[in-house]
Amino acid sequence: MGDARRRAVIRRVTPQVDGGRFRAKRVAGEAVEVGADVYADGHDVLAVVVRHRHAEAARWAELRMRPVGNDRWRAEFTVEQLGRHLFTIEAWVDQFATWRRDLATKAAAHQDVAVELLAGSELVAQAAERGSGKDARRLSAAATLLGDRRKALEERVDLACKADLADLVFTHAERRFATRLPGELEIEVESPRARASSWYELFPRSTVAGRHGTLKDVEGLLPYVAGMGFDVLYLPPVHPIGSTARKGPNNVEGASPDDVGSPWAIGSAEGGHTSVHPELGTVDDVRRLAAAAREHDIELALDIAFQCSPDHPWVTEHPEWFRKRADGSIQYAENPPKRYQDIYPLDFESEDWESLWTALADVVRFWIDVGVRVFRVDNPHTKPLRFWEWLIAQVRADHPDVIFLSEAFTRPALMQDLAKRGFSQSYTYFTWRNRRWELEQYFTELTRTEQIDFLRPNAWPNTPDILPEYLQYGGRPAHVIRLVLAATLCANYGIYGPAFELMDSRAREPGTEEYLDSEKYQLREWDLDRQDSLRDVIGRVNRIRRANPALQQDRSLTFHGCDNQEIIVYSKMSEDRSNVMLTVVNLDPHWTQGGWVDLDLDALGVDVSQGFQVHDLLGDSRFLWHGAHNFVQLDPHVLPAHIFVVRRRERSEQDFDYFL
Secondary structure: OOOOOOOOEEEEEEOOEHHHOEOEEEEOOEEEEEEEEEEOOOOOOEEEEEEEEEOOOOOOEEEEOEEEEOOEEEEEEEEOOOEEEEEEEEEEEOHHHHHHHHHHHHHHOOOOOHHHHHHHHHHHHHHHHHOOHHHHHHHHHHHHHHHOOOOOHHHHHHHHOOHHHHHHHHHOOOOOOOEEOOOOEEEEEEOHHHOOEEEEEOOHHHOOOOOOOOHHHHHHOHHHHHHOOOOEEEEOOOOOEOOOOOOOHHHOOOOOOOOOOOOOOEOEOOEOOOOOOOOOOOHHHHHHHHHHHHHOOOEEEEEEOOEEOOOOHHHHHOHHHOOEOOOOOEOOEEEOOEEEOOOEEOOOOOOOHHHHHHHHHHHHHHHHHHOOOEEEEEOHHHOOHHHHHHHHHHHHHHOOOOEEEEEOOOOHHHHHHHHHOOOOEEEOHHHHOOOHHHHHHHHHHHHOOHHHHOOOEEEOOOEOOEOOHHHHHHHHHHHHHHHHHHHHHOOEEEEEOOOOOOOOOOEOOOOOOOEOOOOOOOOOOOOOOOOOOOHHHHHHHHHHHHHOHHHHOOOOOEEEEEOOOOEEEEEEEOOOOOOEEEEEEEOOOOOOEEEEEEOOHHHHOOOOOOEEEEEEOOOOOEEEEEOOEEEEEEOOOOOOEEEEEEEEEEEOOOOOEEEO
């Protein structure tokens, strides 16, 4: 039971994930708001503090928590250093604050407080004994004055009510009976790019016409990618591709000798997961590409796909790492009725599982040493959760700046668990959420529930595996709509290009989400200079994201009303409330839609009595709005969306109105 004189109770501490089993997530420079229900019996005043430190720091920093009503307490601190950050809470009955409150009440009622002042003198004297140096001398002097009957009561009461005396006593408070959390809660502090990033995916082998592209060709495309405003360049696997059971165009079985195969069929006589496909270049080319990308403020992301082709060196060197079929052959990948004979899954239930784990961690470390700091992980939900928790912790111990993106389109609980195990970002169901109610419901779940502390969503309108029906039939407006939604609903988003900006919407067959002539199985030629390319629109959207901090986080996402269900309206506000963005999107790619929006003015920081300006950064139009109800109309064939910066009316020192 412990010491029963510990009267304070601490409950419902936030942020914490699964009772502290996993770490909450933040990025360097981000605020951590700590909340807790703290109460005790009776009516005594409580003192509550949050203590925090980096895991490698020896000393704790301490911050007083403030009551916000109904026994809820809050405090906020900022984390700066990457890695693990710890915090805990302490609470106790504050005898001096209780005395001070009661003294002020009695004095205001003109009651005799002579005895109360003597009691306060004793409390301050005890604090002096716990202090030292200048603090002890000041407290001792205050105790003497409070107990000096020769001084006027008013003077002594005034001293007791001074805030600086209360702060000094608090600094040296009696904490013998403080209640403390049983342990520390942890926060994983990551690179700011983990919170806000824009990804561009391309296949290096399709970067030039008429031949197999190389990593050096990708280096030549960096100005193109940077010009569109992307800060992460993601490449599918760059490793040697197996020839056994290689797939031909459109995933047909029986490839010809000239077919290039799938990059996800990793491994051949030329090497495995730490080698580069000879036609792409060398490991040194990856190193040069990563360095060149950083000169454009772009991080190179590589695909981590822990699977092997039948020709991977591990198949002969470590046959125990693969599962055998009843006939003794190695089990290839299947998702019935789909079969992937060109891919062997790894057996994580192997008797030699520890060596397998070590080898896979060594793969990640190898590419980190080459200069890669961002990894997109293929199908992590098909590998053990404990493996990912171990691997990510191993990597982060030495490289806390490394970012892992989970490509797991799977069941919600499993997606969430992968995020808890350490993945920095997670693919989402955004790709299939098209209606207003779907988007509002899903993104409210992502940003207004406990998920906000551990799962960072990354929204993709398309991927090499997924050409959604909405893009197949919606034309250019559909692509712009999905671009704006992804880039403004989510602080992290990505596109698979050049298929996206060139609006490749040809499905392999009706009812499928597979691209016709998919780059996964063949070379493609792309005309990046096509006049109808979306590159300029994409660049404008990404510049808007970079210039407006409100769009670089997800916590403030708020949905607003509209009387037309084809129009979605939502806003975001920066942490310091100085930047407010309001996005309005016509979800119908075919027809003009209009309607009256119903704004939550508090969420926009707008005074209901004042007008405000909304400046559309996408189309460069401006409107002066008044109140919550305003009319919008959007033609999808012109621009299907507004991305407004809200300019609120304020009063200047010269006493005239202007817009911030």
